[in-house]
Amino acid sequence: MQVQWYPGQMAKAKRLLRENLKFVDAVIEVLDARIPASSRNPDIRELIMQKPVVAVLTRSDLADPKLTDAWIDALQKKYFAATAVDAKKGRGMKKLLGCLKTIPRQGKFGKRPLRLMVVGIPNVGKSSLINRLIGRSAAQTGDRPGVTKGKQWVRLPGNLELLDMPGLLWPKIENKQQAFYLAAAGTIKDEILDRVELGYQLVSYLREKEPESLFNRYKLQQDLDPVEMLTEIGRKSGCLVKGGEVDLEAAASVLVKDFREARLGRLTLEKPCEQEEENA
Numbered sequence: 001m002q003v004q005w006y007p008g009q010m011a012k013a014k015r016l017l018r019e020n021l022k023f024v025d026a027v028i029e030v031l032d033a034r035i036p037a038s039s040r041n042p043d044i045r046e047l048i049m050q051k052p053v054v055a056v057l058t059r060s061d062l063a064d065p066k067l068t069d070a071w072i073d074a075l076q077k078k079y080f081a082a083t084a085v086d087a088k089k090g091r092g093m094k095k096l097l098g099c100l101k102t103i104p105r106q107g108k109f110g111k112r113p114l115r116l117m118v119v120g121i122p123n124v125g126k127s128s129l130i131n132r133l134i135g136r137s138a139a140q141t142g143d144r145p146g147v148t149k150g151k152q153w154v155r156l157p158g159n160l161e162l163l164d165m166p167g168l169l170w171p172k173i174e175n176k177q178q179a180f181y182l183a184a185a186g187t188i189k190d191e192i193l194d195r196v197e198l199g200y201q202l203v204s205y206l207r208e209k210e211p212e213s214l215f216n217r218y219k220l221q222q223d224l225d226p227v228e229m230l231t232e233i234g235r236k237s238g239c240l241v242k243g244g245e246v247d248l249e250a251a252a253s254v255l256v257k258d259f260r261e262a263r264l265g266r267l268t269l270e271k272p273c274e275q276e277e278e279n280a
């Protein structure tokens with residue numbers, strides 16, 4: 001899958017991160033609970049590691065709970081702390097606030113609030129998380145990448161200040177599997193994606209790793225190859241054009257949407273053990 005976006009916007013976001021890092025005590029790195037490894041941005045790793053980093057897994061409501069626990073265990077070894085939330089409904093906020101309270105303040109802290117920068121890839125839930133932490137809509141959110149364009153400070157009760165940042169992707173996603181994960185999770189603008197190709201990749205992945213999710217959702221009768229399976233999903237979902245043929249683009253859209261909304265079940269695409277093996 002060829003993945004391209006707007007490098008200018010990303011370069012600006014990275015500059016913003018670099019310039020503002022000196023004003024904060026720590027960083028919250030927001031990761032998608034369904035793809036915790038692929039949603040880590042390697043391009044900002046060195047920069048943010050100058051500070052304590054708290055990993056927050058969003059969309060835990062859409063991910064496999066057991067694997068989320070396993071990911072938290074794995075991440076706690078590498079991060080200052082790690083925890084999971086549902087940033088849409090607001091679950092896990094107390095625990096997160098508890099983690100944040102243990103962050104050491106830099107320099108002469110005095111009465112100054114603890115300052116945290118919230119970073120992560122586009123559309124991962126940074127602004128939603130901030131809104132949930134303060135209990136009202138202070139930061140703009142939306143179900144597409146690129147909603148937050150500039151930085152925004154938000155003050156919380158309990159002497160805490162959060163800096164919302166635009167989403168950051170790295171210049172080139174070399175790894176095809178990672179590009180697929182990021183696209184499936186909704187990080188890359190839908191307009192610049194080949195929808196049918198994403199549909200094929202998703203159906204191939206699920207057919208191999210989570211076949212019952214497809215069989216149950218679309219009431220499939222038999223195993224088919226990925227092309228036939230996507231066609232069958234389209235037929236079952238009423239994605240037809242004149243003459244009764246299946247509209248593959250519509251079928252792919254149905255599948256991707258069903259995955260993103262966990263109608264195929266709570267699926268985590270990346271397992272922590274697989275990831276360790278890959279890194280080794």
Ligand SMILES: Nc1nc2c(ncn2[C@@H]2O[C@H](COP(=O)(O)OP(=O)(O)OP(=O)(O)O)[C@@H](O)[C@H]2O)c(=O)[nH]1
Pocket residue numbers: 058059060061062085086087088089120121122123124125126127128129140141142143144145146147148149165166167168
């Ligand atoms: N189900 C679910 N949806 C979430 C969660 N967190 C965020 N969302 C949804 O994901 C979408 C993106 O959320 P935002 O908070 O705008 O994401 P962002 O990281 O600020 O995005 P940019 O500013 O575009 O980089 C919205 O539709 C949110 O409602 C979560 O934990 N669970």
Ligand SMILES: [Mg+2]
Pocket residue numbers: 126127128140141147148165166167
């Ligand atoms: Mg945002």
